[in-house]
Amino acid sequence: MMSISLKFPAIALAFAAFAMSQPASAVQEQGDAAAVKHPASVIVFDQKIDGSAVKLSYIFAPDKSHAVVYGSDQNGRHTGKALGSVAVEPGDHRDIKIPLKTEAKSGDKLWISIYRAQDGGTAFDAEKDVSYWAQDEHLPSTNGFVVR
Numbered sequence: 001m002m003s004i005s006l007k008f009p010a011i012a013l014a015f016a017a018f019a020m021s022q023p024a025s026a027v028q029e030q031g032d033a034a035a036v037k038h039p040a041s042v043i044v045f046d047q048k049i050d051g052s053a054v055k056l057s058y059i060f061a062p063d064k065s066h067a068v069v070y071g072s073d074q075n076g077r078h079t080g081k082a083l084g085s086v087a088v089e090p091g092d093h094r095d096i097k098i099p100l101k102t103e104a105k106s107g108d109k110l111w112i113s114i115y116r117a118q119d120g121g122t123a124f125d126a127e128k129d130v131s132y133w134a135q136d137e138h139l140p141s142t143n144g145f146v147v148r
Helices: 002-021 024-034
Strands: 041-043 053-061 065-072 078-088 091-099 109-116 143-146
Touching: 041 109, 053 065, 053 078, 053 109, 065 091, 078 109
Parallel strands: none
Antiparallel strands: 041 053, 053 091, 065 078, 065 109, 078 091, 109 143
């Protein structure tokens, strides 16, 4: 019985020695390889219009991007007509205001989408810039909210 209890700790020690013999860079490289770029995301709530701008509570842009506001039709569906946009640098941002070219009124349903700035420019280009969400079928291409 004594020999069985000694074999288990010997195996555990051998395994621990093997794990500790791995260079720290190997562990770091695995972590870097496993690191995945965070997807674009936005949080927007129903809101009163602040002057002629809407407010995003939170936005994360993995690259230089544009946050774009769209209007809706009589059924509340996205129209595809941009009402305003703002350039966003890569990273986390809070309380971003997007100026509107067209005034929104109480009860209007608006939509937000985030686009990667293809040319790195500060102006949204509907012909060139591509929605982050258009390529991922599991995510909505827009996020809706209502003007109060």
